Amino acid sequence: MLEGIVRESMDKRSTKALRKDGYLIANIYAKGVENINAAFKVNDFIKAVKGKSDLKFPVSVAGKTYDVVVVDYQKHPVTSALKHVDLKVVLDDVESxxxxxxxxxxxxxxxxxxxxxxxxxxxxxxxxxxxxxxxxxxxxxxxxxxxxxxxxxxxxxxxxxxxxxxxxxxxxxxxxxx
Structure with a gap:
């Protein structure tokens, strides 16, 4: 399972520091769920996405587990390194x-x-x-x-x-x- 951390600060300086430490910035959201600003290790995220067998896959942030799907991602225009990813929580009884x-x-x-x-x-x-x-x-x-x-x-x-x-x-x- 992919383990992540909650981002405490949203300013530019802390985002750059996380990226320098090898983290991928992520937003996790869904209907009726409070948005979560998280960060995952880039290599762990790529392994989890490539190794998944289903469209949805589990992630763990701040002790809670969510089934998510990748909605969108941004790459660096020159190096093609992942910079940001949007993840949507899959809720069993909510139509989306x-x-x-x-x-x-x-x-x-x-x-x-x-x-x-x-x-x-x-x-x-x-x-x-x-x-x-x-x-x-x-x-x-x-x-x-x-x-x-x-x-x-x-x-x-x-x-x-x-x-x-x-x-x-x-x-x-x-x-x-x-």
């Missing part, structure tokens, strides 16, 4: 919006016909409770030929989950190579 990844599998028929697989949506916004949150949308692309597309309305959605995007939005398609 989440970004769920789309994972295509299979080899499209169109690749043999000089086509290229194009994934236009890597994540879809869904509205659901925390207990119904899917880990990902697995999409079978083996039946796609050149100029065929899978739309949002073609994705199988678990019960209790609603996709926010319009049904006519393309998710994965095979286009003709030039």
């Amino acid at each position: 919006k989440y970004m769920v990844p789309v994972k295509p599998f299979g080899t499209p028929v169109g690749l043999k016909n000089k086509g290229i697989l194009l994934q236009s949506k890597k994540r879809l916004t869904v509205k659901c409770t925390g207990k119904n949150l899917p880990n990902s949308f697995d999409v079978d692309v083996s039946g796609l030929d050149v100029d065929h597309t899978l739309l949002v309305r073609d994705i199988k959605v678990p019960e209790g989950v609603k996709i926010v995007e319009a049904g006519r939005v393309a998710v994965v398609g095979v286009i003709k190579a030039k």
Whole structure:
């Protein structure tokens, strides 16, 4: 489990000092939960995110444990080092919006016909409770030929989950190579 500390001061000097000591600045929030300004060791955070099997993962701050999902992060423009991360607490009975990844599998028929697989949506916004949150949308692309597309309305959605995007939005398609 990822262990973090609570940030006592929010000023620029203390933030720089934490970053110099190898910490990643984080905000943890949710509906009905007081915002938590935290900091995690950068390397520990990267290991926890890369090693997770579910969309949500546990973090511990000030003796309390939260199941969270990564909402957004900022990187340094030159070095690409992580600078800041926003984490949303997953509450089992509260409906909220989440970004769920789309994972295509299979080899499209169109690749043999000089086509290229194009994934236009890597994540879809869904509205659901925390207990119904899917880990990902697995999409079978083996039946796609050149100029065929899978739309949002073609994705199988678990019960209790609603996709926010319009049904006519393309998710994965095979286009003709030039």
